[in-house]
């Protein structure tokens with residue numbers, strides 16, 4: 450999918466990489482072209498806009514890496530922002546077993562094929578799987594599933610024509626429990642457009658089936674309407690994931706990708722062919738890597754960047770010890786931490802750190818702290834002592850937070866600094882709970 454977009458991006462990047470230096474105008478031109486290319490690939494307008502804004506912010510805020518061509522650095526920024534955009538939300542199927550899956554979607558979107566693909570997927574992981582023929586609407590739907598079941602050696606629970614849907618749901622569930630099935634997959638009837646009555650019926654099925662995962666199957670080739678469809682389904686059934694079918698085609702595909710941003714439902718699988726084994730877990734890095742086809746450039750910039758990061762961390766560790774650590778350093782550290790995870794960052798450079806236990810960082814809190822510090826003047830970042838009530842109010846307004854949030858951050862920053870001083874004198878104990886990331890969690 451997204452072949453046209455791929456070609457267009459390639460040419461934008463080729464242009465950019467020709468420049469020895471990038472001006473703001475170069476970046477603006479490139480972003481305009483990228484936005485148009487995204488829209489042409491059917492990416493939802495607000496999503497394309499947001500992505501370009503994020504890239505611009507990131508490109509302007511980034512220091513140039515001396516050893517790297519600016520165009521390459523831009524490619525890397527684009528790569529990272531797209532991965533971030535696609536990377537939100539939980540991936541994979543919940544681990545609890547037994548689990549009931551519900552597959553829903555428009556007519557012909559690929560539900561039945563996906564049901565079989567998933568069944569095979571779990572069977573290969575040595576789980577006991579069964580399929581439930583829940584499409585009583587389309588003639589020959591049960592036979593289709595039966596055939597697929599035989600092909601992948603997975604039992605299909607099926608009831609004779611005329612059996613009420615409710616009975617199929619109840620008895621399907623009961624039989625799955627009786628036979629101690631780990632993964633029970635319900636192939637529901639398709640919906641023609643977003644027919645209210647049929648959606649109501651589906652909601653009824655979901656109510657009785659109580660799925661651990663309900664997946665919406667979306668044809669990657671559907672255009673903008675895909676977003677509306679997903680919203681209509683999501684309003685009736687608590688969806689936990691998306692499957693993009695026919696991702697093997699050369700379709701524009703941008704609409705399907707946008708669903709995740711608009712509805713918050715993560716893409717979990719890609720269907721990449723008609724055969725039962727043509728299913729891939731959706732991994733944002735892999736997907737974007739294939740789209741851009743510039744893995745070596747991304748890796749190169751990554752390496753150069755991590756050298757710089759290591760340098761700036763060492764700088765900061767020094768400043769910490771000499772007690773010059775400012776809010777600006779805190780911000781830099783925060784960004785490094787977002788990128789590398791807390792343990793690889795500054796913490797690892799400090800002496801006296803007990804075990805390498807992971808420290809959870811609350812993303813929302815990080816964004817808020819970032820906004821607050823960015824609303825301060827350089828002077829204020831260096832000398833938080835000058836932050837009186839009036840300044841704090843201004844900062845809160847500028848960052849869309851409350852004065853109490855600003856106060857809270859400053860208090861935590863202060864106690865962190867004191868603690869760091871202690872640690873660098875070798876007197877600190879119990880560090881990870883109160884230390885650096887402590888300012889960000891809770």
Ligand SMILES: Nc1nc2c(ncn2[C@@H]2O[C@H](COP(=O)(O)OP(=O)(O)OP(=O)(O)O)[C@@H](O)[C@H]2O)c(=O)[nH]1
Pocket residue numbers: 554555556557558559560561562563584587590638639640693694695696697698719720721722723727
């Ligand atoms: N190329 C390709 N074809 C697919 C993919 N997934 C499904 N198809 C094909 O799409 C057609 C419809 O698939 P089904 O699984 O029957 O779709 P459905 O949603 O169950 O359809 P209804 O039950 O009629 O609503 C079949 O011919 C499948 O072989 C895919 O990932 N790639």
Ligand SMILES: [Mg+2]
Pocket residue numbers: 560561562584590636637639
């Ligand atoms: Mg079907």
